[in-house]
Amino acid sequence: MKHVGIFLSNTFNKQLFIQQLLEKKNVALFGISSTTHLQLFSAYTVQQYLLEEDIHGYCGIEAARVQTLRSMSSGEQKRVLLQHLLSLKPDVLVLDNVFDNLDIATQEALKEQLSNAAGNIQFIQLAHRKKDLLAFIIDRLMPSPDGGFIALNESVIEHTSTEEAIVPAPLHHYNLTGNELVRFTDVNVSYDGRQVLQQINWTISKGEFWQLKGPNGSGKTTLLTMITGDNVKGYGQQLFLFGRKKGTGETVWSIKEKVGYLTPAMTDLFATRHTLLQMIVSGYLDQIGLYTIPSDMQLRSAYEWLQLLQLQHKANLPFNKLTQGEQRMALIARAMVKHPPILILDEPLMGLDDANAAKVIQLINKLAAETTSAVLYVSHQTEAGLQVQKIFELQKTENGSVGRTV
Ligand SMILES: Nc1ncnc2c1ncn2[C@@H]1O[C@H](COP(=O)(O)OP(=O)(O)OP(=O)(O)O)[C@@H](O)[C@H]1O
Numbered sequence: 001m002k003h004v005g006i007f008l009s010n011t012f013n014k015q016l017f018i019q020q021l022l023e024k025k026n027v028a029l030f031g032i033s034s035t036t037h038l039q040l041f042s043a044y045t046v047q048q049y050l051l052e053e054d055i056h057g058y059c060g061i062e063a064a065r066v067q068t069l070r071s072m073s074s075g076e077q078k079r080v081l082l083q084h085l086l087s088l089k090p091d092v093l094v095l096d097n098v099f100d101n102l103d104i105a106t107q108e109a110l111k112e113q114l115s116n117a118a119g120n121i122q123f124i125q126l127a128h129r130k131k132d133l134l135a136f137i138i139d140r141l142m143p144s145p146d147g148g149f150i151a152l153n154e155s156v157i158e159h160t161s162t163e164e165a166i167v168p169a170p171l172h173h174y175n176l177t178g179n180e181l182v183r184f185t186d187v188n189v190s191y192d193g194r195q196v197l198q199q200i201n202w203t204i205s206k207g208e209f210w211q212l213k214g215p216n217g218s219g220k221t222t223l224l225t226m227i228t229g230d231n232v233k234g235y236g237q238q239l240f241l242f243g244r245k246k247g248t249g250e251t252v253w254s255i256k257e258k259v260g261y262l263t264p265a266m267t268d269l270f271a272t273r274h275t276l277l278q279m280i281v282s283g284y285l286d287q288i289g290l291y292t293i294p295s296d297m298q299l300r301s302a303y304e305w306l307q308l309l310q311l312q313h314k315a316n317l318p319f320n321k322l323t324q325g326e327q328r329m330a331l332i333a334r335a336m337v338k339h340p341p342i343l344i345l346d347e348p349l350m351g352l353d354d355a356n357a358a359k360v361i362q363l364i365n366k367l368a369a370e371t372t373s374a375v376l377y378v379s380h381q382t383e384a385g386l387q388v389q390k391i392f393e394l395q396k397t398e399n400g401s402v403g404r405t406v
Pocket of ligand 1: 071072073074075076101191192196214215216217218219220221222223
């Protein structure tokens, strides 16, 4: 079997390459012919199956007969899809960022599963992080300047630094008494009679730098939606947000204005004609695009944020023309412009290559150290360079996940 691992930077046009693979164009290098049965495993494939389920009620994956794909956590969705694709026994399975979103235990189980299938199925693995390349794949490539592929050079990582730049000052201050921002006291959550979270006790105070960790399906997203005011399961419980018990007359808006939020899925919301500068300014106005005229002060401040990101020369480019790494940094800045009491970064490194991940880590460390915002970094992955102070870890039990501070 000629397995191939390809390390791609975020500047590479992966969509086009995948399309060519699926259409079996320019694929002789990989030993693929017009009769090859080829399947793709990617975030896009998950979306296709979800769409199928939404339209027809069933997506063809056996596990989704028991629980709908839509109600599974993102990690669970990927796991059952991969299982399903392996069961189809294709000649070639293209794996696009297979380990994004998967916890360590699941990653290990998948590696074993893939390694067991490696005698029967040829894998073409596309990865943005070198550490994700499967050990049993010996042939490792990277794109060459002439449009082909060459052997992977293991040592290249380009790097620019935001260390010297200054974080722009806040334009207004929040009037919050006390030190506590969020407090869960013995909080329980069940879905359809199945307990997901059990007696959660967790306090986030001003200026702290937390990581929220836990295996797939352990309830991280559920906890986040309780902090952002989006989950009705918070009512009637000992959940305190910004000094006020949930369900005592607060508005969702009064919670949301205090939370800066980034999830990689937000990138799609900005696939419009808005420029990078307009996109950053929209963070002041809590809009997805820019439909209100910003003040001069807001514009000046947004420009200072671009200087911090070293993207001032791209201020007037459409947001969707930026590289994935630049888009991610801009989304973090947009979530941060108001210096919210809490900045939530949900899997902020997802899909980024090594060089861009290093830049984003540096930016997050800087924001955590040099602003009064509490930063909540959400991921199962431990990132060596990230200077988190405290970790809240969810562990699954039969009666829902329990949490502890590590
Ligand atoms: N609306 C819902 N209906 C039924 N079950 C749900 C619903 N929302 C979440 N769940 C279940 O609750 C559990 C926790 O899900 P959640 O998305 O909070 O986990 P997670 O830790 O964020 O997972 P991942 O890392 O895979 O994204 C999962 O088992 C999921 O299937």
